[in-house]
Amino acid sequence: MRLAARQYQYLEALGIDVYKLREREDLEGTGLKPVPGRAADLKSVPSGTLTAGVVDGSAGTDAPASQQEDRATLDWDALQHKVAECRLCPLHEGRTQTVFGVGDVNADLMLIGEAPGAEEDRRGEPFVGRAGKLLDAMLQALGLARDQVFIANILKCRPPNNRDPRPEEVLACESYLVQQIHTVKPRLILALGRVAAQNLLKTQTPIGKMRGKQFQYGDPPVPVVVTYHPAYLLRAPREKKKSWQDLQLAMTIYKEQT
Numbered sequence: 601m602r603l604a605a606r607q608y609q610y611l612e613a614l615g616i617d618v619y620k621l622r623e624r625e626d627l628e629g630t631g632l633k634p635v636p637g638r639a640a641d642l643k644s645v646p647s648g649t650l651t652a653g654v655v656d657g658s659a660g661t662d663a664p665a666s667q668q669e670d671r672a673t674l675d676w677d678a679l680q681h682k683v684a685e686c687r688l689c690p691l692h693e694g695r696t697q698t699v700f701g702v703g704d705v706n707a708d709l710m711l712i713g714e715a716p717g718a719e720e721d722r723r724g725e726p727f728v729g730r731a732g733k734l735l736d737a738m739l740q741a742l743g744l745a746r747d748q749v750f751i752a753n754i755l756k757c758r759p760p761n762n763r764d765p766r767p768e769e770v771l772a773c774e775s776y777l778v779q780q781i782h783t784v785k786p787r788l789i790l791a792l793g794r795v796a797a798q799n800l801l802k803t804q805t806p807i808g809k810m811r812g813k814q815f816q817y818g819d820p821p822v823p824v825v826v827t828y829h830p831a832y833l834l835r836a837p838r839e840k841k842k843s844w845q846d847l848q849l850a851m852t853i854y855k856e857q858t
């Protein structure tokens with residue numbers, strides 16, 4: 601089956617109006633091409649020069665300097681081991697296991713979510729279950745497989761009853777994510793959901809106001825695009841179209857980086 605045909609199927613799974621797509625060849629080899637209606641939407645979305653915010657990820661923790669230096673020199677396997685053994689915040693008490701992240705350590709696209717849920721805690725992998733399947737469909741609509749990106753969370757341990765991460769937990773866990781980003785060196789970060797976006801970008805701005813804009817993270821700056829968490833999209837399927845617009849914006853920016 602040709603790639604474009606598969607993308608049509610995934611777009612349908614996302615609830616996208618595939619009948620509005622341009623000719624099939626427009627999708628070939630590109631991963632995506634805005635549909636006519638979407639193209640107009642996309643043009644109305646700020647991009648390129650619209651850098652909405654800059655966050656210095658290298659300084660985003662109150663952990664002792666010696667501890668940060670220690671982590672900065674760790675290789676990937678050692679970092680994984682360090683996370684697996686971590687007891688820096690009380691969440692270690694309730695976890696089955698830590699959820700480090702999954703995917704290609706050399707990926708150009710990094711996805712960052714909130715924290716493990718029950719299934720993720722059990723399996724040790726982020727974004728599994730129904731939300732994970734939807735995320736996979738979102739990626740595949742862009743012509744990407746899960747193992748071509750790197751997926752991580754703000755927190756590596758599951759908060760009880762899936763409550764929001766507490767600021768002190770985010771702070772304790774932050775240097776692990778910083779190290780992951782510094783190692784992967786993505787060309788683009790896609791923040792999935794309010795909690796991920798607000799903690800990554802150090803803002804309380806509602807997610808609805810962060811969508812459709814380009815932010816910057818770290819130094820050298822990595823472009824960040826914000827979209828809804830797949831679990832939210834399952835509860836609010838009408839928002840899938842907005843999420844698709846976000847993905848289109850992300851890929852437009854991504855292409856500008858390559």
Ligand code: SF4
Pocket residue numbers: 683686687688689690691692698755756757769772773
């Ligand atoms: S959430 Fe992060 S800081 Fe807290 S115990 Fe787990 S790995 Fe350590």
